[in-house]
Amino acid sequence: MHENTIQLTQTEFAKEIKEGLTAFPKYLSSKYFYDEKGDALFQKIMALPEYYLTNCEFEILSTYTKHLAELFSKDDSTFSLFELGAGDGKKTKILLKYLIDNNYNFDYRPIDISSNALSQLKSSINKEIPSVVVNPIQGTYFDTLKTIKDEQQNRKVILFLGSNIGNLLHKNAIAFLHQLRAAMHKKDLLLMGMDLKKNPQTVLDAYNDPTGVTAAFNKNILNRINSELGAKFDVEKFKHWEVYDPETGTAKSYLVSTCKQSIFIEELETVIEFEAWETIHTEISQKYDDQTVDWLAKASGFKVIADFCDSQSYFKNYIFQPL
Template sequence: MNAKNSDFGSFAQDVLLGLSSNPKTLSSKYFYDEKGDKLFQDIMALPEYYLTRKEFEILESQHEQILRPVLESGEPFNLVELGAGDGLKTKILLRYLRDNQVDFSYFPIDFSGSVLKELKESLVQEMPDLKVTTIENTYRGALKERAWDNGKRSLILFLGSNLGNFQLKEAYEILDHLMIGTNHSDWVIIGFDLKKHPQITLNAYNDPTGVTRAFNLNLLARINKELGANFDLDSFIHWPSYDPISGECRSYLVSTKRQQVYFSSNQETIHFEAFESIFMEVSKKYNLIEIGELAERSGFKVIQNFTDPETYFADCLWQKK
């Protein structure tokens, strides 16, 4: 998916601003073009990438308990998903709701139009009677616009440790938007990757087959394609690190030589020193006490935390106060 005309300017602006800053940085939201979507699906299938597997395990074994408080009223509701992706895990909930003849409408939100198109096509095949309205937007934009606001209560899904892709200050800002984008007594199911052995965490972002490296480098390839840059992908190495105190796993691309990158779209040049890095992504891990503090600070109450048997991951049911 090429950037839409309306988005081209912001993409170019964000890229050049990030690469002109010190230290250099690129926004992880731009990972997800058509090739990036496919690479991330490959990442989710890696044996080292436990996150998807563990959350799938939670939803598959505990979906009835997770949804029970939401369904007790018997009222119709909106199921709104931030960062829907391919919907693999969400389909566990969708099938359960369909099989129990629950009256609900599904609003998947994603920054990637290509992944939303694939998700809707798969849902039409698998659950043709499902009411689906896709929303191509950012988390902040979608929560501000509230296209699903029709007087019904809402259940917001924020699965896959997506909140972990923001540093703590930004995570609070996202939760502030979540508070604004919900009404009193609305529900939230939010996924968190939990703190665990540091090596297990680091391995999830440094697979030996190089898929995660390719995923990061694909953003440089996208910049070459869409902004007319001349990044030499072979002159960058992928370098992840994990800080067990902050819980932040950070990914970098490191230039292996002194070089210049030229942008033909606007005739800008970006200089790299040898072994200068680009900060690509953060994936923050939490413990259950920190999760409770996030909820309280953001105007939600924790109803229950659902974890896998190894306590690698948690899906937490919150309700707006």
């Protein structure tokens, strides 16, 4: 990453943190959970027994690998495999290994806001599946749309796994998918991992583990503001809180201030005031059903051409094709 990219990102970070903490009610974007510490905490979350999402999607990708590979390379042509929010690529490696072992022609272009996640991913793939050509792209989903659009030669297959789309409320998800559609041709495909509505307790437990890893992950955003913007948050004075509305399928994470407090943020030259029990909304994890997915796809210029479910009916991977 070039130095001016870092500076630009830092300015954007400072601007968004100020906007969110001076708004009422306060909010922060979940994309800022992910620095080196946040990436490591998310890997711990994926290993928690309560966080069923990873195992379910792992099962789907392992069961239907051949079927998916055939869809990716329908006409035997070379394709570029983009991945939005690739993280540690644990599940993607199942596909990459199969594609290499079966002589498919492709390159892999993981996209992530976290440069740490991308460099770890590239070196682990180089070690585990050295024949994969990896071209990482650092940036947000929105920043990288142009790079996706610029690929004119190869068929594009875009992975959006882990129900990452669920971090966007429906209106924003449609706006994003609409722009993604504009960067795709009719022959391209989008593989979406989407977490399904289920027993509300199961959902709630996935974001509220008793060991406190999810709480530490949520609070990492305050640690980042401390280290990158010179703030003085005492994370012990904030409580992680999760709610789930089974009607809308929206799970929301909050940080709740346990007392009245004033926090000075040096880089922003601002004092943020918290009343006792005031909230900061930090994440949305939307849950879906087939009807909602069909609606989202149509509203953004796609149709669903296939779906694959795990054995517990907790999670689905949908194939979206441009209309």
